[in-house]
Amino acid sequence: MLDKPNKPEKQKFNVVGTSPLRPDGVDKVTGRARFGADMVAPGMLVGKILRSPHAHARIRSIDVSKAEALSGVKAVVTKDDFNADAEDQDVLYNIMAREKALYDGHAVAAVAAISQSVARRALALIEVDYEVLPHVTDVDEAMKPDAPVLHDHIFTEGVEPKPTKPSNIAQRYEFGHGDVEEGFSEADVIVERNFKTAATHQGYIEPHACLANIANDGSGELWCCTQGHYMVRNTCASLLGIDVSRLRVTASEIGGGFGGKTTVFIEPVAAALSRKAGRPVKVVMSRNEVFRASGPTSSTSSRIKIGAKKDGTITAAESELNYQGGAFAGAPADLGAMCSFACYVLKNVRTIGYDVVTNRPKQAAYRAPGAPMAAFSVESVVEELAGKIGMDPIEFRIKNAAREGEKSSYGPKFRQVGLVETLEEAKAHPHYSAPLGPNQGRGVSCGFWFNFGGQTSTSLSINIDGTVALAVGTPDIGGSRASMCLMAAEELGIGYEQVRAIIADTSSLGYNDVTDGSRVTFASGKATIMAARDSIGKLCERAAKMWDISPDAVVWEEGHAKPAGANAGEFEPLSLAEIAASAESTGGPIAGHHEVNASGAGTSFATHIVDSEVDPETGRVQVTRYTVIQDAGKAVHPAYVEGQFQGGAAQGIGWAINEEYIYGEDGRLQNAGFLDYRIPVASDLPMIDTKIVEVPNLGHPYGVRGVGETSIVPPLAAIANSVSAAAGVRLTELPMSPPRVLKAIDENK
Amino acid sequence: MVKVMLWGSLKPAAEGKAEIHVEASNVKQMLDAIGKAHPGLAPVLERGVSVAIDGQMHRVAGYEPLREDSEVYIFPRLEGG
Amino acid sequence: MHQVHVSTKINGDEIEYLCETDETLLDVLRDKLGLTGAKEGCGSGDCGACSVMLDGRLVCSCLVLGAEAQDREVETIEGMADGENLHPLQSKFLEHAALQCGICTPGVLIATKALLEKNPDPTETEVRYWLAGNLCRCTGYDKIIRAVMDTAADMRGA
Ligand code: FES
Ligand code: FES
Numbered sequence: 001m002l003d004k005p006n007k008p009e010k011q012k013f014n015v016v017g018t019s020p021l022r023p024d025g026v027d028k029v030t031g032r033a034r035f036g037a038d039m040v041a042p043g044m045l046v047g048k049i050l051r052s053p054h055a056h057a058r059i060r061s062i063d064v065s066k067a068e069a070l071s072g073v074k075a076v077v078t079k080d081d082f083n084a085d086a087e088d089q090d091v092l093y094n095i096m097a098r099e100k101a102l103y104d105g106h107a108v109a110a111v112a113a114i115s116q117s118v119a120r121r122a123l124a125l126i127e128v129d130y131e132v133l134p135h136v137t138d139v140d141e142a143m144k145p146d147a148p149v150l151h152d153h154i155f156t157e158g159v160e161p162k163p164t165k166p167s168n169i170a171q172r173y174e175f176g177h178g179d180v181e182e183g184f185s186e187a188d189v190i191v192e193r194n195f196k197t198a199a200t201h202q203g204y205i206e207p208h209a210c211l212a213n214i215a216n217d218g219s220g221e222l223w224c225c226t227q228g229h230y231m232v233r234n235t236c237a238s239l240l241g242i243d244v245s246r247l248r249v250t251a252s253e254i255g256g257g258f259g260g261k262t263t264v265f266i267e268p269v270a271a272a273l274s275r276k277a278g279r280p281v282k283v284v285m286s287r288n289e290v291f292r293a294s295g296p297t298s299s300t301s302s303r304i305k306i307g308a309k310k311d312g313t314i315t316a317a318e319s320e321l322n323y324q325g326g327a328f329a330g331a332p333a334d335l336g337a338m339c340s341f342a343c344y345v346l347k348n349v350r351t352i353g354y355d356v357v358t359n360r361p362k363q364a365a366y367r368a369p370g371a372p373m374a375a376f377s378v379e380s381v382v383e384e385l386a387g388k389i390g391m392d393p394i395e396f397r398i399k400n401a402a403r404e405g406e407k408s409s410y411g412p413k414f415r416q417v418g419l420v421e422t423l424e425e426a427k428a429h430p431h432y433s434a435p436l437g438p439n440q441g442r443g444v445s446c447g448f449w450f451n452f453g454g455q456t457s458t459s460l461s462i463n464i465d466g467t468v469a470l471a472v473g474t475p476d477i478g479g480s481r482a483s484m485c486l487m488a489a490e491e492l493g494i495g496y497e498q499v500r501a502i503i504a505d506t507s508s509l510g511y512n513d514v515t516d517g518s519r520v521t522f523a524s525g526k527a528t529i530m531a532a533r534d535s536i537g538k539l540c541e542r543a544a545k546m547w548d549i550s551p552d553a554v555v556w557e558e559g560h561a562k563p564a565g566a567n568a569g570e571f572e573p574l575s576l577a578e579i580a581a582s583a584e585s586t587g588g589p590i591a592g593h594h595e596v597n598a599s600g601a602g603t604s605f606a607t608h609i610v611d612s613e614v615d616p617e618t619g620r621v622q623v624t625r626y627t628v629i630q631d632a633g634k635a636v637h638p639a640y641v642e643g644q645f646q647g648g649a650a651q652g653i654g655w656a657i658n659e660e661y662i663y664g665e666d667g668r669l670q671n672a673g674f675l676d677y678r679i680p681v682a683s684d685l686p687m688i689d690t691k692i693v694e695v696p697n698l699g700h701p702y703g704v705r706g707v708g709e710t711s712i713v714p715p716l717a718a719i720a721n722s723v724s725a726a727a728g729v730r731l732t733e734l735p736m737s738p739p740r741v742l743k744a745i746d747e748n749k
Numbered sequence: 750m751v752k753v754m755l756w757g758s759l760k761p762a763a764e765g766k767a768e769i770h771v772e773a774s775n776v777k778q779m780l781d782a783i784g785k786a787h788p789g790l791a792p793v794l795e796r797g798v799s800v801a802i803d804g805q806m807h808r809v810a811g812y813e814p815l816r817e818d819s820e821v822y823i824f825p826r827l828e829g830g
Numbered sequence: 831m832h833q834v835h836v837s838t839k840i841n842g843d844e845i846e847y848l849c850e851t852d853e854t855l856l857d858v859l860r861d862k863l864g865l866t867g868a869k870e871g872c873g874s875g876d877c878g879a880c881s882v883m884l885d886g887r888l889v890c891s892c893l894v895l896g897a898e899a900q901d902r903e904v905e906t907i908e909g910m911a912d913g914e915n916l917h918p919l920q921s922k923f924l925e926h927a928a929l930q931c932g933i934c935t936p937g938v939l940i941a942t943k944a945l946l947e948k949n950p951d952p953t954e955t956e957v958r959y960w961l962a963g964n965l966c967r968c969t970g971y972d973k974i975i976r977a978v979m980d981t982a983a984d985m986r987g988a
Contacts, residue, residue, distance in 0.1 A: 019927065021924050021925070022924070022927075024932070025924040025929070026916070026920075026924070028929055028932030028935050029916065029920040029923050029924060029929070029932075029935055029936075029939060030867070030907065030908070030910070030911055030916070030920065031865075031866070031867020031868070031906070031907035031908050031910075031936045032867070033932055034866070035866075035869065035933060037860075037866075037869075037870065038860075038866040040864075116857075117850065117852075157758075158758035158759075159758075160761040171758075172758055173756065173757070173758050173825065174756065174757030174758040174760075175756050175757050176757055177767075202967075203967045204931070204933075204967055205869070205871040205877060205879055205931075205933045205934050205965055205966070205967050206869065206871065206931070206933040207870070207871070253931075253932065253933075254931060255869070255871075255931045255932070255933025255934075256930075256931045256933060256967050256968055257931075258967070262828075284870075286873060287871065287872040287873060287874065287876075287877075332828065334824070334825040334827075335827065335828070338824070350757070352757075365828060369828060410756075410822075410824075411754055411756070411801065411822040411824075412801035412803075412804045412805075412806075412820070412822045413803075413804045413820075414804065415804050415805070450806060450827060452806075452808050452827065453807075453808065454808055454809075477930075477931060478930045478931070478968065479927070479930060516828070597809065597811065599805060599806070599807045599808075599813070600805060601806065603806075639926075639927035639973075640927060640930070642927075642973075643927055643930050643968070643969055643973060646969060646970035646972045646973070647930060647967070647968045647969055647970050649970055650967075650969075650970030650971065651967065651970075673872065673874055673876065674871075674872050674874070674876035674877055674965065675874065675876050679965060679967060680970075681961075681962040681963070681964075681965060682957070682958040682959075682961040682962050682964070682966075682971040682974070682975065683955075683958040683959045683961075683962040684962075685958075685970060685971055685972075687972050687975070688970045688972045699805070
């Protein structure tokens with residue numbers, strides 16, 4: 001680590017760090033932008049999906065004959081219309097039930113018909129013979145030895161001795177180091193508490209939508225709103241049993257994803273219907289279907305124990321986190337366990353995570369999957385512990401904060417990180433010392449997320465007039481096209497306006513991983529910079545040819561090729577436009593490419609400060625002031641970075657106060673709509689103040705870190721800390737809805 | 750020798766060890782070597798793991814070069830949102 | 831199936847269409863007339879993504895039947911800009927980065943325009959309550975509110 005530089009390659013910028021208008025902006029304010037449901041094809045049919053009303057039921061038989069016989073019905077599909085040998089059996093089972101329906105809303109059959117009303121009637125004609133089975137939707141219930149078991153093939157992994165009976169606990173993860181028992185024995189004060197969080201939904205306003213057009217030979221096209229169209233292509237090809245090359249997937253504009261559109265739900269169903277009908281089929285989820293049958297978050301229960309000395313040094317920390325992940329294994333218990341204490345340098349730490357299946361829809365990612373729930377419980381205990389010791393909660397955090405070169409709680413040593421900087425900013429922020437009104441309380445929390453890189457392919461063409469066409473393969477979920485244009489313009493030394501970025505379809509550009517893990521500005525950005533450098537190399541070669549000198553003797557500066565070395569000053573510099581104009585005579589088109597599996601993403605930390613007011617009569621919580629402070633490494637487009645901070649905070653406020661999946665005794669979801677699953681509206685929120693901290697990530701030429709996910713990690717605990725301060729009692733269960741807050745206040749009297 | 754650190758729940762499969770030392774000049778060689786030395790780990794490694802090499806996270810373990818004194822952490826495959 | 835014949839005015843143009851009796855105005859706009867600027871986020875009046883003006887009143891087009899548009903005037907996002915000139919709200923939304931994914935934007939713009947026509951000098955609280963029927967999941971509303979306040983100030987000054 002000694003030989004590494006401590007500054008990124010580039011520190012002086014022309015356009016990076018400004019906030020110009022986005023290339024897709026005008027389309028989006030005029031209604032012209034085409035989202036998932038906005039596409040049509042000639043001869044298009046309407047596809048609809050029949051869903052299980054039962055939480056857990058054996059499917060004895062499905063009779064589709066009456067539906068098939070209805071006039072206007074062109075295709076009906078069930079599990080038999082998919083490739084039973086598909087690689088990912090869980091995804092296969094999740095998109096269409098097989099021997100059992102595993103949750104309320106699980107797809108069991110689908111139809112394609114000439115109109116909405118015919119499709120609706122056809123669904124009603126499908127006869128499914130269910131044998132209803134006992135179900136379980138609560139994480140703690142599902143872990144009990146006598147709970148109804150979902151899958152006969154799940155035997156808990158990660159425990160010794162190997163279990164002999166199937167169970168709902170798919171996996172136990174353990175991380176940590178040191179000796180926690182010893183550490184607790186050194187502590188002057190120990191706080192231990194149990195917590196619960198409800199499942200929430202990403203709540204993107206655009207329901208899943210897909211237009212599939214599969215020809216009779218199995219080749220075809222998909223248009224859909226997704227965070228990863230290459231993932232859609234590969235998965236659909238596998239589920240349908242066709243070659244990847246036969247599918248071309250175009251990502252529409254996407255109306256919010258936040259992690260929820262990183263897998264497939266309706267896309268393979270639309271494709272199977274289209275293949276069977278021999279016509280294009282559009283499937284659009286209703287909001288009810290989005291809630292019941294896409295991928296909400298895990299609900300969790302947890303136990304946290306932290307001990308500290310009177311001087312504020314944490315001596316030991318322990319967490320046990322149970323993640324309910326719906327009907328299939330894969331809840332982010334591992335990530336939650338790894339993240340839970342990532343903000344602190346600990347001598348003794350043990351974190352345990354359980355991945356638990358229940359009769360609920362399979363969870364999907366939601367911004368920093370697994371981390372917010374872990375941070376909620378850990379940061380609640382941290383705040384309480386600081387209070388017990390009599391230390392300012394920010395000082396307490398700074399004393400124990402993650403720093404460069406220190407061993408992280410999940411193992412590896414930290415590289416350059418910005419947690420302390422965000423805490424120092426928070427301490428100095430006027431918000432932190434502002435007076436509070438009656439019934440108000442203030443809370444603070446930190447948050448951490450890994451951030452990822454991943455497979456990325458980018459292509460950049462120099463146009464005849466000196467403008468640039470940039471093709472990236474990562475769907476733009478928050479203004480990334482603008483950021484890509486900024487980085488390309490920066491490298492090429494031209495204006496932002498001269499670069500236009502598009503999201504290329506799967507047949508036009510090499511493979512790209514899903515837009516997830518806050519990877520786009522980092523990884524696609526890095527690939528864009530490298531593609532620009534590739535094209536600069538070629539531009540210099542062309543200039544060298546025109547001057548008849550060696551390409552080595554040409555440098556690229558401020559958008560111009562300039563002769564260097566012995567030839568310096570010999571020739572007039574050639575602008576990008578001039579070289580572009582003579583491309584035909586100097587060797588043909590000029591383009592740059594870059595393909596990479598990007599590593600070097602920098603972890604990101606944030607500190608949030610929240611004021612809440614609690615109505616002692618009703619238990620209603622109002623957030624009155626909110627400040628987000630986060631390390632962005634280098635903010636490429638500051639306005640969109642702020643937007644990510646604010647959006648994550650607002651979602652966190654919803655998660656903390658209102659939002660919750662409510663299941664009835666019958667195992668059915670009781671609030672599958674925006675009326676009863678209430679996400680924050682404009683009148684619920686204050687302005688959300690932001691402060692961008694820039695501690696560069698040395699794994700990126702400009703120092704960029706991903707910013708999209710960390711912003712949802714601190715809010716749950718920050719709000720819980722502020723509500724607990726205002727109510728005078730510790731709140732340990734989310735959401736902090738009025739009845740729950742009132743109950744806590746009453747019990748405390 | 751490269752120092753490889755396992756996450757806690759893998760310890761039983763590695764005869765209770767959290768730290769393994771192997772000869773390897775890249776990640777693939779390292780994974781093969783520890784899979785061979787501790788067959789109990791092989792199924793987990795096959796399912797795919799993420800690695801951190803000297804503090805640098807790699808979501809998919811590949812052929813990243815390792816130095817004599819590299820410190821590698823193995824993690825369950827990481828997913829994002 | 832029995833369909834009803836409807837004559838109406840949309841963004842100033844005389845339009846005729848046939849629709850089923852249970853078909854919503856939103857479905858007619860999107861599926862029959864190709865006006866896909868209005869979005870369906872819920873279909874139940876809870877998100878405001880489908881907001882349009884009906885005879886000068888702000889409505890959720892998912893709660894209005896296509897047949898109800900007979901002899902009335904509908905305004906959608908497609909009619910907001912004047913040719914190549916954006917409405918001041920549209921420009922300000924871009925300037926303030928008041929959209930991320932943009933799915934809520936048409937509805938928010940229609941609703942805000944209706945507000946400013948009624949109340950050219952709203953307080954922040956008034957804007958927040960007026961827009962309480964328009965869900966945005968991306969922005970936390972901060973930049974939307976700022977864009978609206980700024981446009982209102984500009985338009986009053988103009
Ligand atoms: S679609 Fe009309 S209010 Fe949501
Ligand atoms: S910008 Fe995405 S919902 Fe408002």
